[in-house]
Amino acid sequence: SAWQGFEQRVAAGAVVRAADVPWPTSLISVSGVGASDSAAEQKKKLRSALMRWHPDKWSPLLSKVREEDRPLVMERIKEVTQRILEEKKRWA
Numbered sequence: 001s002a003w004q005g006f007e008q009r010v011a012a013g014a015v016v017r018a019a020d021v022p023w024p025t026s027l028i029s030v031s032g033v034g035a036s037d038s039a040a041e042q043k044k045k046l047r048s049a050l051m052r053w054h055p056d057k058w059s060p061l062l063s064k065v066r067e068e069d070r071p072l073v074m075e076r077i078k079e080v081t082q083r084i085l086e087e088k089k090r091w092a
Contacts, residue, residue, distance in 0.1 A: 003052075010064050018069040023076055024054045030083045033091055042091045046084065 002022035009016060024030040031049035033042045055077050065073050
């Protein structure tokens, strides 16, 4: 997946740009939750998405992001997190 490729580049020590991050914002559901998912599956997907996109989880990764891209990356991470929280309210 695009996310696995991103994680491999980061783990290898590559400096990444904001454009290298596989942003889920173009997807209908940034968490991957669908109407046909069970309540347990929805909860699992929402939790997983929050863990992946929570700003605190990105702190160690920011050192791998080009310095000039860091403000944009943090802004986009907050945007994704906000959308996940909105999805959580919708599916709760």
